Amino acid sequence: MANKDYYNLLGVSKNASQDEIKKAFRSAARKHHPDVNKESGSAEKFKEINEAYQVLGDPQKRQHYDQFGSGGFDAGGAGGFSDFDVGGGFSDFNGFGDIFDMFFGGTRGRTTSHSGRQDGADLRYDIEITLEEAFLGVEKEIEITHLVACHICKGSGVKAGTTTSKCSSCNGAGQVRRTQRTPLGAFTQVSTCPTCHGTGTINSSPCHICSGSGRERSKHKIKIKMPQGIESGYRLRVGGAGDAGIKGGAPGDLYVFINVKTSPIFEREGADLYQKKNISFAQAALGSEVEVKTIDGKAILKIPQGTQTGSMFRFQEKGMHYVGSRRRGDFIVVVEVETPKALTNEQKELLKKFGELRKEL
Numbered sequence: 001m002a003n004k005d006y007y008n009l010l011g012v013s014k015n016a017s018q019d020e021i022k023k024a025f026r027s028a029a030r031k032h033h034p035d036v037n038k039e040s041g042s043a044e045k046f047k048e049i050n051e052a053y054q055v056l057g058d059p060q061k062r063q064h065y066d067q068f069g070s071g072g073f074d075a076g077g078a079g080g081f082s083d084f085d086v087g088g089g090f091s092d093f094n095g096f097g098d099i100f101d102m103f104f105g106g107t108r109g110r111t112t113s114h115s116g117r118q119d120g121a122d123l124r125y126d127i128e129i130t131l132e133e134a135f136l137g138v139e140k141e142i143e144i145t146h147l148v149a150c151h152i153c154k155g156s157g158v159k160a161g162t163t164t165s166k167c168s169s170c171n172g173a174g175q176v177r178r179t180q181r182t183p184l185g186a187f188t189q190v191s192t193c194p195t196c197h198g199t200g201t202i203n204s205s206p207c208h209i210c211s212g213s214g215r216e217r218s219k220h221k222i223k224i225k226m227p228q229g230i231e232s233g234y235r236l237r238v239g240g241a242g243d244a245g246i247k248g249g250a251p252g253d254l255y256v257f258i259n260v261k262t263s264p265i266f267e268r269e270g271a272d273l274y275q276k277k278n279i280s281f282a283q284a285a286l287g288s289e290v291e292v293k294t295i296d297g298k299a300i301l302k303i304p305q306g307t308q309t310g311s312m313f314r315f316q317e318k319g320m321h322y323v324g325s326r327r328r329g330d331f332i333v334v335v336e337v338e339t340p341k342a343l344t345n346e347q348k349e350l351l352k353k354f355g356e357l358r359k360e361l
C-alpha cells in the first residue's frame with residue numbers, strides 16, 4: 001500500500017495542533033459523509049478521512065506516523081526506505097551479528113485488544129557514519145533507552161501476592177458505548193472505558209516499581225553491524241528491541257536510521273565514487289603520472305598527453321560495494337587543468353614563446 005499523506009487528506013499542516021486536526025476532521029467528515037454527499041467516490045473519501053483521523057487524532061499514533069509513515073500501520077510499504085533486518089529476538093543481547101536478510105514489509109500493525117493488551121512502540125535511533133566506515137561495513141555499539149517488562153512484577157503491574165478485580169464501570173469489557181444524536185443521524189461511539197483504561201480490570205494494589213504499568217525504563221547497549229556499501233536513507237531493523245508490549249503484547253522494533261556523512265574527498269553516486277583532481281597545465285599538455293587517493297588506498301593515474309580539463313578516468317570496481325554483493329561500483333577521477341595565475345618573468349617569456357610557436361604551426 002502506498003504511503004498515504006494523512007495531513008493532506010485532512011487538509012492540515014504537519015505541525016497542526018490536535019485541536020486543529022479534530023476541527024479539520026469534523027468539517028471534512030461533514031462534507032464527505034455519504035448520507036450528505038451523493039457524489040460518486042464520497043464514501044471512499046469518507047473512509048480515507050476516517051483512516052487519517054484514526055492516526056492523526058491519536059498523538060501516539062501520529063508520532064509513529066510522522067516517523068515511519070502510513071506503512072507503519074499496515075502490512076504494506078515501509079515508506080521509501082530500504083530496511084534490513086539485523087537479527088531477531090532481543091533476548092540475545094550480544095547476538096546481533098550480521099544482516100540476516102532484507103526486510104521488505106512494513107512494521108507490524110499496532111494492536112490493542114479489549115483485555116488491554118498492547119504491542120510495544122517501535123523506536124528510532126539516528127546514527128551518522130563516515131563514507132570510509134560505510135565502505136568497510138563498520139560495527140557500532142549504540143545505547144538505547146527503552147521500556148522493558150518490570151523486573152519485579154514481570155509485566156503484570158500487580159504487587160506480589162495480590163490480583164486485579166473486574167472493572168465495574170464496563171463490567172470487564174474495557175469499552176463503553178455511547179449513542180449520540182446529530183443532524184446526520186445517530187452515531188454510536190465505542191470508546192475505551194475511562195475507569196479501567198480498556199483493561200477491564202482494576203488494579204487496586206499496583207506494583208511499586210512500575211506503578212502498575214508493568215514496564216520500566218532500561219538502558220541497553222546494542223551492536224549494530226552495517227553492511228558494506230550502506231547509504232543514507234537505509235534503516236536497520238533490530239527485531240524486538242523497541243518498547244516492551246503491555247499485558248503480553250509483542251515488543252516493538254528498533255529502527256536504526258543511517259546517515260552517511262558527505263566526504264571532503266569523494267562525491268558519491270550510488271556505488272560510484274567521484275573525485276576532482278587538479279593537475280597543472282604542463283602535466284596536462286605533456287602527460288604525467290599522478291597519485292590519487294582511493295577509498296581503500298592509493299592509485300596511480302596516468303594522464304595522457306593533451307588531456308583536457310573535465311576529462312574523466314575510470315578505475316573499474318574501485319568504488320563502494322553494492323549492498324549485499326561483492327561487486328563494487330567504479331572510482332572516477334575528474335581532471336581539472338589549472339591555468340597558472342602567478343607566473344615568474346621567466347615562465348612568462350617561455351609561454352610567450354610557446355604562443356608564438358603555436359601560431360606558426
Ligand SMILES: [Zn+2]
Nearest residue numbers: 150153207210
Ligand atoms: Zn512492576
Ligand SMILES: [Zn+2]
Nearest residue numbers: 167170193196
Ligand atoms: Zn472498565
